[in-house]
Amino acid sequence: MESFGNPDKKIILDSSLTQPNVILDILNSGNIPKSSGYRVIKELLRDGLLAEKGYATTRDGKKISKYTSLFKRVRLDIHGDEISAQVQINAGFLQESYLLKVAQGSWV
DSSP states (O other): OHHHHSHHHHHHHHHTSSSOEEHHHHHHHTTOOHHHHHHHHHHHHHTTSEEEEEEEEOTTSOEEEEEEESEEEEEEEEETTEEEEEEEEOTTOTTTOHHHHHHHTOOO
């Protein structure tokens, strides 16, 4: 919930919903400064809300990681003191997300 309340985290998650992107494209699309953007992306990776999904190749042949959001769709409803969330998980994310492994009890 905290991540969706943080403007930079929300922008990063939104920009990686439909297709995986490299970090610089994610940050540039949301006009997020690189210095804080890399820190925020690191937090999202640590929290399992963002995961590596494929690679892009640079002009000089180097591979750079692409990242995608855990959720394809999120709906938050607030009624007084109650908060409910409905989420749709991006396909293929179950094997990669630390957060989902913990939730499923399969993290060793």
